[in-house]
Amino acid sequence: MEQLIRKIESSLYKGFIDQNKPVSAQFKPKLLTNKNHESVLSTLLQELKTCNTFTFSVAFITEGGLATLKTMLYDLKLKGIKGRILTSTFLNFNQPKMFKELLKLENIEVRLTGEKGFHSKGYIFEHTDYYSLIVGSSNLTDSALKANYEWNVFLTSLENGEIINHFKNQFEDAWNAAIPLTEEWINSYNQHFELQPFIKQLTGNTFQINEKYLTNQLAESLSVQPNKMQSVALQQIKELRETGANKGLIISATGTGKTYLSAFDVRNFAPKKMLFVVHREQILKKAMQDYRKILGGNEDDYGILSGNSKAVDAKYLFATIQTLSRDQYLQEFTKDHFDYVLVDEVHKAGADSYLKVMNYFEPEFLLGMTATPERTDGFNIYELFDYNIAYEIRLQAALEEDMLCPFHYFGVTDFEKDGEIVDDATELRNLVSNERVRHIIEKINYYGHSGDQVKGLMFCSSKEEAKNLSISLNNAGLKTTALTGDNTQDEREDAIQKLEKGRLEYILTVDIFNEGIDIPFLNQIVMLRQTQSSIIFIQQLGRGLRKHDSKEYVTIIDFIGNYKNNYLIPIALSGDQSMNKDNVRRRTVNTDYIQGVSTINFEEIAKKKIFDAINNTNLSTLKTLKDAYLEVKNRLGRIPTLFDFIEQNSLDPEVIVGYSENYYKFLVKMKEEIPSLSDYEQAILTMISKEFLNGKRMHEVILIQELLKEQAISKESYLAKLNDYGTYVDEATIQSVENIFALNFFVQNDVKKYGGKAIIELINGTYQFNEELQESLRDSNFSSYLEDIVKCAYIKKEKYEKSIPFTLYEKYSRRDVCRLFNWEKNEEGTLNGGRIKNGTCPIFVNYHKNEEDSDTNYLDEFLSNDLFQWCSTKNRTVMAKDINPIIHSTENGVDVHLFVKKHNGEGKDFYYLGPVNVESESASNQQIEDAGVQYGVVTMNMVLESPVQYDIYHYLVEE
Structure with missing residues (x-):
């Protein structure tokens, strides 16, 4: 208690008297x-x-x-x-x-x-x-x-x-x-309870005039105008056409108004004849209604070409691909019959029917629209449009621009019986059992919906589950129906109308509503199947993201079981396609990346299932990397660079290098025909990729960059470059850089892997590459690989502090720590627990030790988010020569730094939790047991200079 009182007293002093007082900020008053x-x-x-x-x-x-x-x-x-x-x-x-x-x-x-x-x-x-x-x-x-x-x-x-x-x-x-x-x-x-029709309650503390009420009153005098996104997109399409382009691709999140956007552009273009191609008649009718609002004109100007209508002479023709692609209808039109052709859901254009139609017509302008251009079959949608992306806005940006209905996502635990949670092997009878039905109803009732009555869509794992679960839910008192690919279009439309009118509460389906259907009044989406792909996940979530006057937000309830693909959930929600495990974990721990009032919430057990999937899954399989590689290559129309993956929000270059050692080897695995590199050139690429691409220290990168520009640079000029960049400069760090380029830092295996000789030499006060490397760099192909790594490192560095070696809450390996502490040798192989060297002492802690890690119950423990109890390795006492100096590190001027990882499933990297002060009086001898044998250890309390931020803290502490 006395310690707590001191903490609060010092925090109050910092908060109300002197903000510069160097004390714990755990209890500091703050403004939110x-x-x-x-x-x-x-x-x-x-x-x-x-x-x-x-x-x-x-x-x-x-x-x-x-x-x-x-x-x-x-x-x-x-x-x-x-x-x-x-x-x-x-x-x-x-x-x-x-x-x-x-x-x-x-x-x-x-x-x-x-x-x-x-x-x-x-x-x-x-x-x-x-x-x-x-x-x-x-x-x-x-x-x-x-x-x-x-x-x-x-x-x-x-x-x-x-x-x-x-x-x-x-x-x-x-x-x-x-x-x-x-x-x-x-x-x-x-x-x-009464509410005047012209007042709308906001989710904040004020009121405003109801837009719907005013719109209804003024509709006769107001025309539909482009929203912010549409205005920007229209300008970009106009600029694209001015370059002479006759094709363009719009990539826009579901619910952001692609149809209205295309209608505005048609109005600007003013074609004599226009063709709008869709894959379902239901979409076609809605599109035609929207176009009439924008374009106006006579009713006779609009026509439908589908199974039930053949208005081929219409000025504005809306056609289903199934009908239009038939020769008897396609041949009725000349190739230049339409000035303007639009293809909706154009990611389907790899199908023969679409290609047949698109290859036939020769309009003045062709516009394709999709929310998800990514494909896994290798077909290149971008090539169809000459790589002209006229406009792109994805989910996160659309939420930020308030273009979509906010959502509250709840990752909940699926049904558990006898300690077993639903997984992909669960039998149908258990998926529709009374117990699981009660569990589902409990969750959907608890998490609720916005609006007077639930209007929900449930995605199931199979037709059988959808049909049988619908029966079970109905027997439990709900009003549901199942729709699958076996149902006709009329049956689907009838069910949607019943849902809108309140005669149904839920439609259960498999995947027929993933895309291409507009049900804006949906206020609850329920996912009762494992996530197979992030694309499908976003498509299904997107069904509820259209704004509607009947709802303030949409509730997304995702039942998370023992599915190996659970790791895809944070990937899909965040849009982070890096395949970097640490990124995926962070997106699960901290969901503040979601914009606006939308939130992402995981029940604790469900969150653990996601972490298990991340730990147990290889995110960088050949198939995963190849699919991502082809997506970027298709989008650009050329072999991408590493930097391209960053720009396209795709694979993390570190993941690529982790898989193939360097990008040249990766391209070879992708079966690209590229100029060959010598063994030594490959070794240099591997060294620079493995050691410097991560951007954790830019001193080496800046030296490489300068030598790529000029064949030599003086040490004085190099130091000036470092100062210009704003990083720290001291003799120990410069010696470390020189030591690393001389390969003296590395163990023998790494020396051999990195070419066996010094890469950069300091001769008469001037740095230069060795002669063999200088010769190689005369080849622009090889130098381009190095320049690519340098560009990536500068971007990677953005998340790290420039002025100090380590950044709070970023992750570092033992190897990184040896380098950034300027140690002469890489001692990662023998660096366990803590060790003092050159006035610094890194402490490494594996917080939750699995049985396979150790049978020993070590005593490492967070006592609070700014107080850590550290436990030494076995056979130590407070007087041990490697322990006593740590106990008295504060009075001896030794800087102690704490690095912690949750468990070995996280790999080699540890979260950096900052400098700590050892409370010497807390050190004591303790006993632990290993296989029935007692061993002596030492525990001591370490006070963190910066309390661990709550999301990282709880992630590390919780089992």
Whole structure:
């Protein structure tokens, strides 16, 4: 307790007296504004995760606000953590359905205050020895917690603090005077709840005029205008045509208005005849309606060519590919009959029917549109359009531009029985068992939906599951139907109409609704199958992302079982195609990358299933890498460089190098016909790729870059270049750089692999490549490989600090640490635990040791997010010659740095958690057991200079 008091006292001093005081920032008062990557929501979740109980006093609550917390509240319920919420009916903001959502929270007691003008916004969390408090402007709404510019103060207090007691007393007074929330109260409130038709409640704390109401009133006098994305796209299409191009490709996320965009461009182009090609008649009719809104004109100007209509003379013809591709219809048109041809869902254009039509017509301009141009069959969509990407906007950018309906994604645990969770081998009878049906209903009810009535789409793993599960759900009281490829188009349209009118609650399907269908009123998407590809995942999620007046957001409920492809979920949600395992883990741990008010939430057990899949899966198989390689090559129309993969948000160059040692070898494996390189040239490529591509230290990269420009550079000029770049410069680092290029740093096997002789030499104060390398660099092909690595390293460096060797929360191997600490030799093979060398001491910790790692129960443990108990290796005492100096490192001026990884499944790299100060008085001799034998170890407490940020901390600590 005394230590806690000191921490809070020093944090308050830093927060209220001197911001420059060098103390722990764990309890520092701070302002939460939803800016600079620290949202109110992330702090709220952090406090909930670690509290013993909590109390909210908030005037306004929305369903979206509750949705952001539901996964955390569910996990807290499993741990027995309870809380209280006090709210009101002030200004009739809180809607009846929101109160019903509150009643679903079994571990939350809710009361309603009758306090006049109740407008409080406070969140209190009781921890084991202290309280934390968030108070300010944020109500419990998704906008206020994540998107709006808010002002909230975060404070920490001991139980006897006056401020916390004042808040607690005020709350208790209001709580005791309030009435409990009940079903009966909600029914009564619902009867009196009225909302004027021209007022729309926002998810924040204010009101605005209802756009729908005004639009309905003014529709007669207003014409449809392009949105922001469409305006930019139209300009880019115009500029593309001005270059003489007669083809263009639009890549635009589902729901962003591709059809309207194409209609606006047709209006600009003003063709005499236009053809719009789709693959389904249902889409065709909707497209024609949208075009009439934009283009106007007589009804006779528009016609359909499909199985049921043959209006071939129409000015604006909308045709299904199935009908148009038949010779009897295609031959009715001359090749130049249409000035302008549009092909929707053009990623299907590899099919013979599409190619037949596209090769036949010769319009003045051909426009293709798709949300997902990626293909796995090797067909090059981009080539069809002469590699002209007229415009591109993907999911993340579309969310940021507020073009799509926000979503709240919930990764939930699939049904578990007798310790076994649903996997890809689960029999159908278990997938549709009464127990699983109850589990599904429990989850879809708990996570809910926006709007008055659920209008959901469930994706199943097979036709049989869809049909049988629909029957089981109906027997349980739901209104559902199953649609598969066996159903006719009329049956599909009938089911969609029933869903819209409320006569159905869910449509269960396999994959016929993945794309090419517009159901904007959907407010819940349920995924009951494993993720087979990130493309299909986004297609299915995208079914609910169209905006609609009946919903504020769409709920995505993803049932996560024991599926080997679970790692695809964070890849799909983030759009990170790097195949870098650390990136994928980070996208699972921290989901702040999602834009706007949308959120991504994983139940703890479901999250562990994803981590298991990441650890147990090889993300860099030949097939995975080849598919990604061909995608980039097809998009560019040439052999890509490593840097191209970065620009195209594709494979991480480090993954490529990890697979093939260097890019030349990778291209050979891709069976590209390229100029050959000598064995020595390949060795140099391997060395520079393996050691410097990662950008963790730029000193070597800058020297290579300068020598690629000129054959030699003086040491003085080199040091000036380093200073210009803004990195740290000291003699030890420069000696380390020289030592590495002389290959003196490396073990013998690496020396041989890297060519066996010094790469860069310092002669008379001047650096230069060795003679053999200088000769090789006269070949522009070889030098281009090196230049490519240098470009990649500069981009990679952006996530690392320039002015210091290590960056908090980035990952480093033992080899990296030896190099960045300027050690003369790479000692990674013998570097276990901790070792003092040259005034520095790295501490390496494998936090969760699996049985195969060790039978020994070591005592490494986080005592808090800024206090770590370190355990030495076996057979050590406090007086051991390699332990005692670490104990007294602070007084001896030794810099101790902590590196931690969750377990060996993460590979060789450790998270850098920063400098630590060893509390020498905490060091003590302990005993551990290994195979029944007792061994002596030493434990000591290490105080981190920077408390570990909560997402990394909980990831490392949790089993």
